[in-house]
Amino acid sequence: MDVSRRGLLLGAGGIVGGGLVGVAAGYSAASVGSPVTPGDLQQPVTVSPGIANTQVTVSDPYGTDIISFYGPRQAGVDTPLQAHGVFIGLYLHDDTDADRLASMMRLVTDDAARLTQGRGALADLDEELAAAPARLTVTFGFGSEVFNRTRPELKPSWLKPLPEYDIDQLDPAYTGGDMVIQIQGDDPLSVAHARRMLLKDARAFASIAWVQTGFTHARASHPDDTTMRNLFGQIDGTGNPTRGSETAERVIWGVGDGDGNGTKSLQPWIENGTSMVVRRIAMNVDEWDELDRPMQESVIGRRLGSGAPLTGEYEHDEPDFDAPGPTGFPVIADISHIRRARTSDSDEAMFRRSFNYDELPTSSGNQLHGHTGVSESGLIFVAFQCDVDQQYIPIQDRLAETDHLNLWTIPVGSAVFAIPPGCEADGFIGEPLFV
Amino acid sequence: MDVSRRGLLLGAGGIVGGGLVGVAAGYSAASVGSPVTPGDLQQPVTVSPGIANTQVTVSDPYGTDIISFYGPRQAGVDTPLQAHGVFIGLYLHDDTDADRLASMMRLVTDDAARLTQGRGALADLDEELAAAPARLTVTFGFGSEVFNRTRPELKPSWLKPLPEYDIDQLDPAYTGGDMVIQIQGDDPLSVAHARRMLLKDARAFASIAWVQTGFTHARASHPDDTTMRNLFGQIDGTGNPTRGSETAERVIWGVGDGDGNGTKSLQPWIENGTSMVVRRIAMNVDEWDELDRPMQESVIGRRLGSGAPLTGEYEHDEPDFDAPGPTGFPVIADISHIRRARTSDSDEAMFRRSFNYDELPTSSGNQLHGHTGVSESGLIFVAFQCDVDQQYIPIQDRLAETDHLNLWTIPVGSAVFAIPPGCEADGFIGEPLFV
Numbered sequence: 054m055d056v057s058r059r060g061l062l063l064g065a066g067g068i069v070g071g072g073l074v075g076v077a078a079g080y081s082a083a084s085v086g087s088p089v090t091p092g093d094l095q096q097p098v099t100v101s102p103g104i105a106n107t108q109v110t111v112s113d114p115y116g117t118d119i120i121s122f123y124g125p126r127q128a129g130v131d132t133p134l135q136a137h138g139v140f141i142g143l144y145l146h147d148d149t150d151a152d153r154l155a156s157m158m159r160l161v162t163d164d165a166a167r168l169t170q171g172r173g174a175l176a177d178l179d180e181e182l183a184a185a186p187a188r189l190t191v192t193f194g195f196g197s198e199v200f201n202r203t204r205p206e207l208k209p210s211w212l213k214p215l216p217e218y219d220i221d222q223l224d225p226a227y228t229g230g231d232m233v234i235q236i237q238g239d240d241p242l243s244v245a246h247a248r249r250m251l252l253k254d255a256r257a258f259a260s261i262a263w264v265q266t267g268f269t270h271a272r273a274s275h276p277d278d279t280t281m282r283n284l285f286g287q288i289d290g291t292g293n294p295t296r297g298s299e300t301a302e303r304v305i306w307g308v309g310d311g312d313g314n315g316t317k318s319l320q321p322w323i324e325n326g327t328s329m330v331v332r333r334i335a336m337n338v339d340e341w342d343e344l345d346r347p348m349q350e351s352v353i354g355r356r357l358g359s360g361a362p363l364t365g366e367y368e369h370d371e372p373d374f375d376a377p378g379p380t381g382f383p384v385i386a387d388i389s390h391i392r393r394a395r396t397s398d399s400d401e402a403m404f405r406r407s408f409n410y411d412e413l414p415t416s417s418g419n420q421l422h423g424h425t426g427v428s429e430s431g432l433i434f435v436a437f438q439c440d441v442d443q444q445y446i447p448i449q450d451r452l453a454e455t456d457h458l459n460l461w462t463i464p465v466g467s468a469v470f471a472i473p474p475g476c477e478a479d480g481f482i483g484e485p486l487f488v
Numbered sequence: 489m490d491v492s493r494r495g496l497l498l499g500a501g502g503i504v505g506g507g508l509v510g511v512a513a514g515y516s517a518a519s520v521g522s523p524v525t526p527g528d529l530q531q532p533v534t535v536s537p538g539i540a541n542t543q544v545t546v547s548d549p550y551g552t553d554i555i556s557f558y559g560p561r562q563a564g565v566d567t568p569l570q571a572h573g574v575f576i577g578l579y580l581h582d583d584t585d586a587d588r589l590a591s592m593m594r595l596v597t598d599d600a601a602r603l604t605q606g607r608g609a610l611a612d613l614d615e616e617l618a619a620a621p622a623r624l625t626v627t628f629g630f631g632s633e634v635f636n637r638t639r640p641e642l643k644p645s646w647l648k649p650l651p652e653y654d655i656d657q658l659d660p661a662y663t664g665g666d667m668v669i670q671i672q673g674d675d676p677l678s679v680a681h682a683r684r685m686l687l688k689d690a691r692a693f694a695s696i697a698w699v700q701t702g703f704t705h706a707r708a709s710h711p712d713d714t715t716m717r718n719l720f721g722q723i724d725g726t727g728n729p730t731r732g733s734e735t736a737e738r739v740i741w742g743v744g745d746g747d748g749n750g751t752k753s754l755q756p757w758i759e760n761g762t763s764m765v766v767r768r769i770a771m772n773v774d775e776w777d778e779l780d781r782p783m784q785e786s787v788i789g790r791r792l793g794s795g796a797p798l799t800g801e802y803e804h805d806e807p808d809f810d811a812p813g814p815t816g817f818p819v820i821a822d823i824s825h826i827r828r829a830r831t832s833d834s835d836e837a838m839f840r841r842s843f844n845y846d847e848l849p850t851s852s853g854n855q856l857h858g859h860t861g862v863s864e865s866g867l868i869f870v871a872f873q874c875d876v877d878q879q880y881i882p883i884q885d886r887l888a889e890t891d892h893l894n895l896w897t898i899p900v901g902s903a904v905f906a907i908p909p910g911c912e913a914d915g916f917i918g919e920p921l922f923v
Contacts, residue, residue: 113547116709136676136706178777178784179721181792187709241571241703242717245846249773249863268676271571273708274551274622282677286614338684342613349613357616411680428684 116185122166124475126325129192136272137244138237138408142230142262149258155487157258162481165191174250187240193482194470198231203486209322211441218453227333227466230262239272267408267433284430304402307439315400317443325474332434333466341461352457354389388457403436551620557601559910561760564627571707572679573672573843577665577697584693590922592693597916600626609685617681624673628917629905633666638921644757646876653888662768662901665697674707702843702868719865739837742874750835752878760909767869768901776896787892789824823892838871
């Protein structure tokens with residue numbers, strides 16, 4: 054069935070090490086030079102410049118769309134991807150002991166609940182900025198230090214830095230952290246406001262380790278089944294298990310037996326908890342541009358436009374790794390990204406939720422990392438899985454060892470967090486660590 | 489009539505000096521602590537987290553909405569505001585003489601025309617990233633040096649740095665430049681792609697002086713007549729002349745006599761050309777937050793929620809500057825922003841098209857400018873007007889001299905450009921300078 058078929062394909066799209074993700078179709082692209090008439094995008098609505106430039110008509114504004122905050126699981130994990138995302142790594146102050154940490158979590162939980170539901174934060178003077186949350190979600194994750202200061206015995210064994218990979222060039226400015234706040238939504242304004250309000254709450258207890266800001270595509274700009282495209286032009290996230298499917302339940306939350314193709318003994322660190330890996334992956338788009346299109350497609354093993362494997366026609370066609378090309382070598386090269394990511398074990402999988410980043414080319418940040426000045430682009434790669442060691446590391450290991458794509462990508466940041474369960478209105482996120 | 493009434497109000501909303509802009513209503517806000525049910529936003533569509541988290545439905549994707557590139561005037565001037573904007577200041581290389589400059593303008597014009605119409609740039613390998621322009625516009629502006637190297641006799645007399653104001657703390661990182669490329673659209677992905685393609689074109693001829701990235705609110709998130717809100721929570725741009733109105737035609741393009749309340753002898757530097765002022769205005773949101781709401785409203789002279797003047801009920805009510813308050817002083821203070829911006833001369837006006845910026849709090853940039861670490865926020869203030877000296881400077885002078893709002897805002901960047909006319913498919917932007 055669809056679910057198990059997707060299960061088999063799980064690894065196929067995952068970019069983990071230096072990588073990105075499978076390529077698949079959202080709309081097909083025309084050849085260079087001809088006007089693009091994307092297949093499943095609507096016909097262009099031409100707005101002429103000048104006097105005829107009337108206001109865009111919005112028939113059904115989505116600003117007040119709300120995603121529930123309270124519940125057994127935190128939102129922002131398998132929530133459908135939003136347009137904008139901010140990830141904030143925090144270091145706890147030395148004097149933030151368990152009591153103070155609980156105070157902080159009460160404060161940020163309460164404000165996250167208010168902001169995501171379209172209310173101002175406590176004593177928020179700019180509450181107008183909160184009135185249109187546009188599917189705002191706030192998700193909290195804990196690093197090792199949070200457990201050290203509360204209940205070390207609950208610390209999952211996988212909650213530690215990823216192994217050091219040769220492909221890595223980790224920058225402390227994007228690595229580690231005692232805690233993460235993930236803020237996402239469809240409106241950059243409500244995201245910006247939430248970031249400021251939550252940082253105001255946190256600043257008495259923690260300092261900023263890093264901030265990463267990213268985007269996918271604007272909400273309502275594409276058909277609803279369009280997966281986001283990264284800055285190499287590849288669709289990113291195709292192989293994800295379907296939300297709510299047996300496979301997704303098992304991969305993310307460790308619930309059930311999955312599709313029967315899994316072999317691991319997955320166990321969530323806490324019921325309705327999961328793990329989050331955040332990798333900042335610099336993409337050398339300038340050198341990538343120097344490849345021709347067939348070469349780009351060969352590196353991935355899929356076509357850029359349709360996302361189909363090189364041996365198939367459609368995005369979800371099963372790749373045929375044995376099919377020989379004209380020269381006798383396989384059409385899909387052994388070092389191609391999809392070949393290396395492939396696994397037959399459906400537990401060896403993750404749920405990806407990545408965002409593009411595109412920094413100012415003049416910023417000082419990571420210009421070190423092979424960028425040539427026109428752009429400083431990449432992927433805030435985010436993956437959720439029940440167990441980092443059993444699910445994430447094997448794929449990462451394979452890709453770090455050999456993946457053609459590694460030539461154009463460099464992991465420059467890395468962090469792992471434990472995602473605690475959600476809470477109800479009388480509780481706060483992380484409460485099980487304080488009882 | 490509406491147009492002339494707006495004409496009278498023109499200055500009332502303009503923030504120029506250290507300022508921002510009038511406050512007005514998009515939706516009304518509830519009081520702190522109660523759930524917000526914004527008046528003219530639709531009812532919330534609740535999406536539950538977890539299994540029920542199905543994909544957002546998009547009935548009418550706007551990704552292929554296109555704004556014409558070719559025409560007598562450049563797009564991006566009185567085009568309805570998009571959600572995302574990037575402004576790139578360039579310095580011409582020493583060897584970029586008139587011939588090379590013409591080559592550059594041919595190249596960037598051609599690619600801007602292609603990208604805005606949903607086609608890849610010339611030899612664009614990531615053309616999928618161009619297929620959904622989402623009202624992408626590209627606008628080119630020239631600084632003094634472009635005229636020096638081409639036809640100095642066409643240089644407008646107002647094309648020079650603004651006067652030095654006491655309130656200014658200009659940072660070279662956001663000031664000046666020989667040329668500007670303004671890229672705007674509703675999808676951050678197509679804007680990012682266009683930025684990269686156009687910088688690739690330009691890099692043989694020019695280097696980057698500065699880059700500024702901003703946002704308004706996401707397209708389709710708010711009702712279509714909602715003016716954007718800045719990071720002080722104020723609606724920004726209320727007093728703008730109506731696109732296509734007599735006043736707008738005269739204010740922006742120097743065409744006609746306007747509404748009859750103007751007194752200037754406005755003359756465009758070239759037919760269908762105009763001017764652009766870009767001011768980066770840092771906003772100390774942290775200190776602003778320390779004011780209570782009545783004080784915030786007193787600084788502006790308008791209510792935050794509704795945008796109504798303090799003497800009125802609705803956004804477009806005429807402020808009564810003589811109305812006394814309980815203590816005998818005017819309700820709208822003499823030093824309030826709307827009082828200082830006010831003018832009865834409808835030619836003393838501009839068309840504002842500003843974007844919010846909200847940088848990473850850890851960036852090194854302008855943390856100097858009074859920010860306390862939680863946010864580095866402000867406004868990329870953009871104003872178009874036929875004649876900087878006659879229209880912009882008088883308002884700026886008044887606001888720089890006294891405006892209560894100056895206590896929380898600091899201009900940290902400033903640049904002035906001449907906007908040349910549009911072109912047809914066989915021409916290029918700026919062609920009149922090369923004949």
